[in-house]
Amino acid sequence: MADPTARATLGIGGLLGHDANAALLVDGRLAGAAQEERFTRHKHDGIFPRRAIADCLAQGGLEADAVTDVVFAEKPLQAHLFNLSGRAGGALTRTLGRILPEGWGNLYGQQARELFPRARFHHAWHHLSHVAGAFHTSPFDRAAFLCVDGKGEDYSASAGVIDHGEGRMLWEQPYENGLGLFYTLLTYHLGFATFGSEYKLMGLAPYGEPRLTAALGRLFTTDESGGFRLRRPVRFTWDSLLAALPWVAAETGIPAREKSAPLGQEHIDLAASLQRIFEDEIFKMARFLRRETGEANLLFCGGCAQNCVAAGKLRTAGVFPAIFNSPVGGDMGSGLGAALLLERTRHRGTAFRPDVRGFYLGSEPGPAPAAAQPWRVAFAGNLHDFIAGELAAGKIVAVVRGGMELGARALGARSILADPRAPGMHSRLNLAVKFRESFRPFAPAILAEHTGEWFDSAAESDYMNYTAYLRPERRAVLPGDFPSLRARLDFPRCSIPSVIHVDFSARLQTIRPEVHPDLHRFISAFHARTGVPILINTSFNVAGQPIVRTAAEGWDCFVNTDIDLLVLNDEVFRHPGEKTREEKITWLAQFAKSA
Amino acid sequence: MARAIRQIGLRLLVALLRAFTPAAPAGWRRSSRPPGDLAGR
Numbered sequence: 275m276a277d278p279t280a281r282a283t284l285g286i287g288g289l290l291g292h293d294a295n296a297a298l299l300v301d302g303r304l305a306g307a308a309q310e311e312r313f314t315r316h317k318h319d320g321i322f323p324r325r326a327i328a329d330c331l332a333q334g335g336l337e338a339d340a341v342t343d344v345v346f347a348e349k350p351l352q353a354h355l356f357n358l359s360g361r362a363g364g365a366l367t368r369t370l371g372r373i374l375p376e377g378w379g380n381l382y383g384q385q386a387r388e389l390f391p392r393a394r395f396h397h398a399w400h401h402l403s404h405v406a407g408a409f410h411t412s413p414f415d416r417a418a419f420l421c422v423d424g425k426g427e428d429y430s431a432s433a434g435v436i437d438h439g440e441g442r443m444l445w446e447q448p449y450e451n452g453l454g455l456f457y458t459l460l461t462y463h464l465g466f467a468t469f470g471s472e473y474k475l476m477g478l479a480p481y482g483e484p485r486l487t488a489a490l491g492r493l494f495t496t497d498e499s500g501g502f503r504l505r506r507p508v509r510f511t512w513d514s515l516l517a518a519l520p521w522v523a524a525e526t527g528i529p530a531r532e533k534s535a536p537l538g539q540e541h542i543d544l545a546a547s548l549q550r551i552f553e554d555e556i557f558k559m560a561r562f563l564r565r566e567t568g569e570a571n572l573l574f575c576g577g578c579a580q581n582c583v584a585a586g587k588l589r590t591a592g593v594f595p596a597i598f599n600s601p602v603g604g605d606m607g608s609g610l611g612a613a614l615l616l617e618r619t620r621h622r623g624t625a626f627r628p629d630v631r632g633f634y635l636g637s638e639p640g641p642a643p644a645a646a647q648p649w650r651v652a653f654a655g656n657l658h659d660f661i662a663g664e665l666a667a668g669k670i671v672a673v674v675r676g677g678m679e680l681g682a683r684a685l686g687a688r689s690i691l692a693d694p695r696a697p698g699m700h701s702r703l704n705l706a707v708k709f710r711e712s713f714r715p716f717a718p719a720i721l722a723e724h725t726g727e728w729f730d731s732a733a734e735s736d737y738m739n740y741t742a743y744l745r746p747e748r749r750a751v752l753p754g755d756f757p758s759l760r761a762r763l764d765f766p767r768c769s770i771p772s773v774i775h776v777d778f779s780a781r782l783q784t785i786r787p788e789v790h791p792d793l794h795r796f797i798s799a800f801h802a803r804t805g806v807p808i809l810i811n812t813s814f815n816v817a818g819q820p821i822v823r824t825a826a827e828g829w830d831c832f833v834n835t836d837i838d839l840l841v842l843n844d845e846v847f848r849h850p851g852e853k854t855r856e857e858k859i860t861w862l863a864q865f866a867k868s869a
Numbered sequence: 870m871a872r873a874i875r876q877i878g879l880r881l882l883v884a885l886l887r888a889f890t891p892a893a894p895a896g897w898r899r900s901s902r903p904p905g906d907l908a909g910r
Contacts, residue, residue, distance in 0.1 A: 358879070359886035366889050368901065399902055432900065443900040448893040501896025562897070 281620070282340050284330065284390070285613025286323060287347035287403070287605060289381055290425065292469055294323040295680075297610035297635070298330035298341075299617050304628040305334030307602075307610045307635040307680045311820040315827075317865075318469050322382045323609075327389070329637050338389050345396040345616045346380065347403035347608035349427050354379035356428035360507070362448030363428045398612045400426040401576065402441055406618065407611025408575040408600035409436050415625040418569035418594070420559055423576035423604065424454040425510045431502075433563050436573070438625050439618035444566075451504040453555050454578050455515075456494060459508060460548045462515050463522045464541050465531035468818075468869065475545045476583055477714040480777035481759055482539070482546030490547050492525040500559035537713075537759070553584045560593045571596045575603030579739075580682065582781050586741035590731060601633055601681045601737035610680070632789045633737065634687050636678030639825040642842040646829050651839070651846040661691075661841060662799035665809065668696045669838040670707060672814050674828035675792060679821070683738045684813035685783065686719070686793030688821045688828070690837065692810040693800075694718060694770035700763070703772070703812065706836040709862055710817040710869070713759060715781070718773035719811035721797055722784040728770075728808070735782040736789050744768055744778040772810055783811055816862055818869030834861040 280301045288294030288310065297307035306329060311317055313325035331338060351374055355367050376397045377383045386395070398406075401421040409417065415438055422431045430452025434444040457472050466474045496502045508518045519530040528540050560572060572594035574585055585599040602610050618626050642650075653660040661671055670692045679685045690707065692699055694716075704712050717738050726732030729742040748768050756762035768774050787794040793811070801807040814828065815821045816835060822828045825842045832840040833850055835858070840847045853861075 355882075355886060358883050359890065361886055361890040362893050364890050364901065366886065368903070402902075431897075433897070434900070443902050445897040446900040446902070447895075447897055495895050497896050499897055503895035 280340070281342050282334065282336055283343045283345060283613045283617050284327065284341050284393070285345050285347065285403075285609035285611065285616075286327070286382060286386065287608030287612060288320050288323060289346055289348040289350055290353075290400075290605070291320040291381065292318045293605040293608070294320050294326065295606055295609045296323045296326040296330050297607075297613045298334045298336070299613050299628065300334050300336065302617055302620065302626065302628060304610075304630060304635065305336075306330040306332075306637070307607070308637070308678065309606055309680065312636065312678065312823040315820055317818060317820050322385045324385070324389070333637060339392055341390045341393045343396060343616060344386055344390050344393045345398055345612045346377070346382070347398055347612035348400040349376060349397045350379040350381075350383075351376050352427040396616055398615050399443070400608070401429070401432040402443065403608045403611035403615055404575045404603050405436060405441050405573060405611070406439070406615035407607045408573040408598065408603040409439065409441070410614040410618065410627055411600050411602060411630050412573060412598040414571045414573070414596070414598060416569070417571035417573045417598070418563050418567045419573040419575065420563055421576040421603075422453055422556070422559070422578035424458060425450040430454055431559065431576075433559065435567055435569060438623060439621065447501060447503070449503065449507070450510045451506070451508045453500075453502045453552065454576070455508060455510055456502070456504060457548065457552055457578070458510075459504075459515055459518055459522065460490075460544065463519055463530050464545060465533045465535060467533065468867070473580065474714065476549060476581055477775075478537070478542055478545040479549035479583075480546070480775050480779065481713065481762065482542035482544070484543070484547040484550035486526060486528075486544050486547035487551055489526040490544070490551055493522065496555060496558075498558060499562035500555045500557075502555050542759070549583065552578075552581065553587060556584045556588060557591070557593065560588055564593055570594065571598070573603070574599045577604045579603050582739055583741045583779065585739060586731075586779075589733065589740055599739040601683065601739055604682075606681050631677070633680045633685060634677035635680045636823070638677060639674045639823070639828065639843065641825060642845055642847070643826045643829050646840075646842065646847050649847045649850050651848050653846060657841070657844060657846070658795040658799040660846065661796060661839070662803050664839055665691060665693050665800055666803050668693060670703065670836070671839045671841060672828065672832055672837045673796075673841045674814065674822060674825055675841060675843055678823055681737070684811065684821055685737060686790050686796075686811060688814045688823070689793075690810075690812050690814050691796065692772070693804075694773045694808050694810050695804075695806060696772070697766075699810065700772040702836075703810070708812065708816055713763060715775040716773050716810045716812050717781045717783055718770065718808045719783040719785050719793060719797060721794070721801060721807040722786045724801075724807040725782065725784050729780065729782065734786075735784045736786065738781050738783045741779045741781050744774050744780065749778055770806070770808055773808065816865060818865030818867065834858045
């Protein structure tokens with residue numbers, strides 16, 4: 275029975291119309307956090323996160339009327355005033371914020387009031403929600419922060435210092451046409467015009483040469499501190515972004531690519547050039563911040579911090595002696611950030627740091643569906659050893675066990691696992707399981723204590739938040755040229771080609787038993803059999819589909835793909851093989867709009 | 870009637886904002902955002 279006197283703080287994110295999410299803190303303990311898309315099955319869903327909230331309440335053992343505080347991860351009035359006037363806020367809008375209802379324009383306001391009639395309502399600055407999410411899940415007591423994303427209320431980047439939870443935003447870049455929107459604009463230009471597809475360009479960039487940076491440079495102004503702005507006032511709306519594509523084409527000489535059109539070398543080089551500019555600007559911002567604050571630690575957060583290539587290079591370069599790139603520093607964890615920002619007021623003077631339980635913060639999957647029972651596999655010994663043997667034999671295994679992950683990445687609780695050594699595994703996973711573009715790499719999950727034996731950095735990357743590079747002695751010598759992108763991808767460049775990109779980079783997930791206990795056992799068992807401490811870990815979904823949540827969803831996805839085995843809780847199931855290719859494609863079509 | 874008044878109020882507000890909020894130049898600027906601005910209502 276929950277304590278009726280407990281302080282229950284519910285954080286809600288997604289007011290910008292995407293990635294709705296919720297998190298619940300009960301007397302400073304993190305009860306749960308989840309994204310609405312996992313429940314509605316619409317990727318990046320931005321509706322009021324009623325089901326994510328219900329999941330958090332269920333995990334906290336609370337009814338809605340026990341919630342004492344609701345905090346939103348944005349100030350809607352400030353965003354509204356900016357949208358109306360086209361001017362970034364200042365003293366006048368701050369004054370209006372104290373006079374007018376702060377929640378004016380809050381998409382969720384009415385529904386939240388109805389659900390929580392007794393709670394006090396708060397609105398946090400969007401970037402400070404990101405910063406709090408990063409800080410309170412970081413190892414730092416004090417740090418500089420750099421928050422870069424598509425759009426805050428009326429700004430695109432912010433920077434400052436946070437000390438034991440007390441954040442001071444010292445600088446900001448007004449308007450929304452900053453570095454994040456630039457990346458999104460080029461993502462659309464290259465034919466990936468679905469929300470949240472920027473990571474595809476990051477994956478494409480290593481195939482190209484950054485020969486178009488000068489052409490792209492005609493689209494923006496910048497300075498030595500990374501003070502970046504597009505030369506035109508593009509807004510963060512679908513219409514505005516599409517209207518800007520002819521301008522991009524005119525300045526770069528490369529017409530906008532249709533989604534179904536083939537990728538040409540000019541498109542690939544444009545992606546490489548964009549990534550180069552992005553990294554240069556992030557480095558300039560970080561150097562500016564280091565110079566101005568003198569801090570030793572950096573929190574890198576906001577949507578742009580999900581660019582793990584830039585984050586990895588920033589860490590390796592040592593602009594700051596220590597850096598933390600939070601897995602919940604972006605919009606999917608904004609509700610958690612807002613809740614932590616409010617909760618920290620009860621912990622002044624201390625580095626308030628709740629147990630995040632490896633970010634396995636969602637609910638359990640529930641029991642296997644009845645339809646699965648005829649396909650249950652009997653095995654001797656323990657589950658991890660059995661699965662390791664199947665993986666070593668080249669099987670693809672999906673896993674649905676324990677609490678669901680918060681954030682964009684599957685961390686082992688809703689994952690597909692496979693052997694990174696198996697020839698052709700990369701193509702098999704992409705084309706027959708994930709149904710997605712063939713150029714994109716998979717992430718290696720590696721036992722943390724072995725990371726330095728394989729990669730140029732042994733530093734932690736618990737949540738796939740940094741890239742590192744394969745050690746030179748493990749690399750094959752590459753031919754000077756390849757006839758095609760496909761030929762380059764398929765060339766045997768090392769002993770674990772499925773998780774190593776063509777430039778020898780990898781988006782690492784380092785596995786420690788105290789953070790990922792279950793995945794650690796799977797990989798340890800695989801290591802004992804094969805001598806390789808690495809497995810492919812990719813999210814259990816198909817292109818355009820949110821990661822599966824329940825055991826039933828896992829079964830549904832399993833039977834419609836070419837995965838060999840499915841682990842549901844403590845049981846293992848083999849594939850029924852009853853669906854025809856046509857039936858699978860029909861099932862897949864429901865997610866095509868978001869792919 | 871109420872809608873018309875709201876529209877007029879909104880236009881006045883926008884005009885006020887545009888008149889008294891100068892366009893910000895590109896680059897970093899000092900932030901005026903009050904950090905602890907979380908008062909509950």
